[in-house]
Amino acid sequence: MSTANQASAAKSQRWPLTKGRSKRVLPGFGLSLGISLFFISLVLLLPLTGLVIEVSAMSLSEFWFVITDPRVVASYKVTALAALAASLFNGAFGLLLAWVLVRYEFPGKRLIDAVVDLPFALPTAVAGITLATLFAANGWYGQFLTKLGIEVAFTPVGIVVAMVFTSLPFVVRTVQPVLEELAPEDEEAAVSLGASDAHVFRRVIFPALWPALVTGVALSFTRSLGEFGAVIFIAGNMPYISEVTSLMIFIRLQEYDYAAASAIASVILLASLVLLFAITVWQARYLKRLEGR
Amino acid sequence: MASNRARSTRSLQHRRVGDSPAIKWLLIGIAIAVTTGLLIMPLVVIFTEALSSGWSTFADNLLDQYTLHAIGLTLFVAALTVPLNLVFGVALAWLVTRFRFPGRKLLITLIDIPFAVSPVVAGLLYLLLYGRNGWIGNWLADYDIQLMFSWPGIVMVTVFVTCPFVARELIPLMQQQGSEEEEAGVVLGASGWRIFRTITLPNIKWALIYGVVLTNARAVGEFGAVSVVAGNIRGQTNTLPLHVELLYQDYNVVGAFTSASLLAGIAVFTLAAKGFVEWRQARTVIRLQAQETV
Numbered sequence: 121m122s123t124a125n126q127a128s129a130a131k132s133q134r135w136p137l138t139k140g141r142s143k144r145v146l147p148g149f150g151l152s153l154g155i156s157l158f159f160i161s162l163v164l165l166l167p168l169t170g171l172v173i174e175v176s177a178m179s180l181s182e183f184w185f186v187i188t189d190p191r192v193v194a195s196y197k198v199t200a201l202a203a204l205a206a207s208l209f210n211g212a213f214g215l216l217l218a219w220v221l222v223r224y225e226f227p228g229k230r231l232i233d234a235v236v237d238l239p240f241a242l243p244t245a246v247a248g249i250t251l252a253t254l255f256a257a258n259g260w261y262g263q264f265l266t267k268l269g270i271e272v273a274f275t276p277v278g279i280v281v282a283m284v285f286t287s288l289p290f291v292v293r294t295v296q297p298v299l300e301e302l303a304p305e306d307e308e309a310a311v312s313l314g315a316s317d318a319h320v321f322r323r324v325i326f327p328a329l330w331p332a333l334v335t336g337v338a339l340s341f342t343r344s345l346g347e348f349g350a351v352i353f354i355a356g357n358m359p360y361i362s363e364v365t366s367l368m369i370f371i372r373l374q375e376y377d378y379a380a381a382s383a384i385a386s387v388i389l390l391a392s393l394v395l396l397f398a399i400t401v402w403q404a405r406y407l408k409r410l411e412g413r
Numbered sequence: 414m415a416s417n418r419a420r421s422t423r424s425l426q427h428r429r430v431g432d433s434p435a436i437k438w439l440l441i442g443i444a445i446a447v448t449t450g451l452l453i454m455p456l457v458v459i460f461t462e463a464l465s466s467g468w469s470t471f472a473d474n475l476l477d478q479y480t481l482h483a484i485g486l487t488l489f490v491a492a493l494t495v496p497l498n499l500v501f502g503v504a505l506a507w508l509v510t511r512f513r514f515p516g517r518k519l520l521i522t523l524i525d526i527p528f529a530v531s532p533v534v535a536g537l538l539y540l541l542l543y544g545r546n547g548w549i550g551n552w553l554a555d556y557d558i559q560l561m562f563s564w565p566g567i568v569m570v571t572v573f574v575t576c577p578f579v580a581r582e583l584i585p586l587m588q589q590q591g592s593e594e595e596e597a598g599v600v601l602g603a604s605g606w607r608i609f610r611t612i613t614l615p616n617i618k619w620a621l622i623y624g625v626v627l628t629n630a631r632a633v634g635e636f637g638a639v640s641v642v643a644g645n646i647r648g649q650t651n652t653l654p655l656h657v658e659l660l661y662q663d664y665n666v667v668g669a670f671t672s673a674s675l676l677a678g679i680a681v682f683t684l685a686a687k688g689f690v691e692w693r694q695a696r697t698v699i700r701l702q703a704q705e706t707v
Contacts, residue, residue: 144512145592145596145599146511146512146592146595146596146599146605146608147599147604147605147608148507148511148605148609149508149511149512149514151504151605152504152505152507152508152511152512153508153514155500155501155504155505156501156504156505156508156520159501159504159505159576160520160523160524163569163572163573163576164523164524164526164527164573164576165523166542167535167538167539167541167542167573168538169542169548170538170539170540170541170542170543170547170548171537171538171541173541173548174541213447216440216443216444217444217447217448219431219440220440220441220444221444223429223431223437224437224440224441226441226445228445230688232444232445232448234684234685234687234688235448235452235453235456235684236448236452237683237684237687238452238456238680238684239452240627240630240631241627241630241634241679241680241681241683241684242455242634242676242677242680243633243634243635243636243653243654243657243673243676243680244532244634244636244637244654245634245636245654245655245657245658245673246459246634246654246657246673246676246677246680247455249657249658249661249666249669249670249673250455250458250459250673251455253458253462253666253670254454254455254458260454260458261450284451285451285452285455288451288452304429307429307430308428308429311428311429311430312428317430317431317433317436320430321430321431324430325430339528342528342529343528343529345531346529346530346531346532346533346534347531348531348532348533348636348637349532349636349637349654353658353661365531366531366532366533366534366637367533369531369533369534369537370533370640370641373537373540373641378540378541378544378546381537382537382541385531385533385534385537385538388531388534389530389531389534392529392530392531393526393529393530395529396522396525396526396528396529397522400522400525404518
């Protein structure tokens with residue numbers, strides 16, 4: 121270990137880097153780069169090769185046939201619509217929750233703040249059976265909702281509920297720090313000049329918040345697209361109606377149809393990687409603007 | 414009189430949006446109601462259901478042969494996963510916060526892949542590569558090594574799913590702290606290991622602990638990816654979350670919630686650890702600020 125440190129230190133002394141900002145004073149560049157690249161290649165990148173090989177062994181028409189199977193297409197629609205509904209709900213409620221946690225003092229605030237992270241800590245399968253139990257026709261919530269004629273468990277609405285639960289923390293935790301950093305001066309000036317709360321919120325506060333809000337909603341959407349454990353227990357999993365795409369992949373796997381599973385997986389994987397990349401670019405852009413560079 | 418006027422001007426100056434009591438309490442009311450309904454009640458349900466047939470049934474369910482095996486396997490998987498991701502997370506955080514190099518941003522994006530990828534897809538990726546038909550799995554089969562549908566496969570996908578957590582906790586903190594203290598250590602002639610142990614580690618200790626706790630919570634709770642590669646063999650490759658599913662599908666709801674309550678207990682512990690770590694960090698910040706003003 122120390123030899124690696126010395127080696128990299130010696131290297132950076134022998135070849136001083138020309139770019140002024142990248143001076144490597146600290147040791148451990150070689151070691152940490154080695155560990156990180158080895159790990160990322162082995163754990164994150166190498167497994168992708170299996171999918172590429174499997175998919176490239178299919179002919180284009182086979183591939184197209186599998187990914188446009190009506191039952192699979194229905195699952196894309198169910199997944200995307202439920203994820204959209206869930207992330208929009210979380211956008212609204214997450215903003216409200218972040219606002220309340222930053223702006224107000226009230227009894228139980230610390231408990232609420234702590235419990236926001238529960239969906240990240242609770243296993244998805246546990247969330248799934250718990251929500252299914254709560255919303256079942258004889259469950260604590262289900263018995264009231266049934267009287268109102270609303271069915272949640274074993275319908276697409278149940279999928280939305282499960283997605284709302286698992287992705288709730290994203291919006292709260294991206295908006296909260298921005299709200300905390302918001303300088304009170306502009307807002308106070310506007311209020312003291314007689315502008316209404318709604319007006320000030322729309323014209324002063326929201327413009328500062330919305331990049332973070334969009335990031336949170338996008339993260340929530342991405343997470344919901346891939347959600348499996350929480351969804352399958354409450355969805356009822358009826359073909360064409362309440363099957364999510366992750367479940368379609370799982371079903372194809374259980375039929376030992378690895379090629380079909382891979383084809384569908386490549387669609388959903390591509391969608392989530394594009395989203396992830398878009399979120400990263402978006403964040404970099406608005407961070408730059410906030411820092412005034 | 415004068416103080417009265419002073420107070421009224423101050424309150425006028427400091428009035429901010431949403432300060433009127435009606436709006437304030439309406440928003441707080443909604444926040445508490447929805448959070449209770451969506452987050453706190455599920456937690457209550459887990460423990461209520463687990464104990465719904467009494468403590469002795471709870472104990473029987475817990476001491477069931479298959480449940481005990483699932484607990485053991487889950488702890489074993491976490492014990493292998495967490496140290497691996499700890500080393501990786503610290504190395505990556507050190508790399509991207511202490512050095513500038515081409516491709517640095519790409520690395521930060523790459524480690525978010527497990528967050529974005531569906532757990533089922535994650536499991537599939539490993540199955541395709543290391544399964545009997547995969548190019549590595551095929552080669553390993555010649556040596557009679559089977560990784561999928563046995564515990565090594567479970568460990569591998571769990572490492573995949575939980576690898577961002579330690580790095581994600583450390584990177585913002587280490588970026589904020591900067592590297593002046595470590596650079597001072599270099600100038601004074603300390604070795605790399607000594608700098609890390611005596612300067613960096615105390616600074617990042619609490620975030621590191623929370624990263625480990627979170628990694629552990631996700632490692633014991635991973636369901637989708639593990640269910641693809643485990644094959645659900647009762648008493649062999651059944652982790653605790655898979656066991657919960659199995660019991661639930663068997664209509665043994667109380668049994669399912671008994672196992673679920675263990676996992677929920679770990680989740681509650683994770684939240685408590687986060688609260689504690691944030692409290693410690695806030696205290697450190699206050700102490701540093703106090704030192705600066707002195």
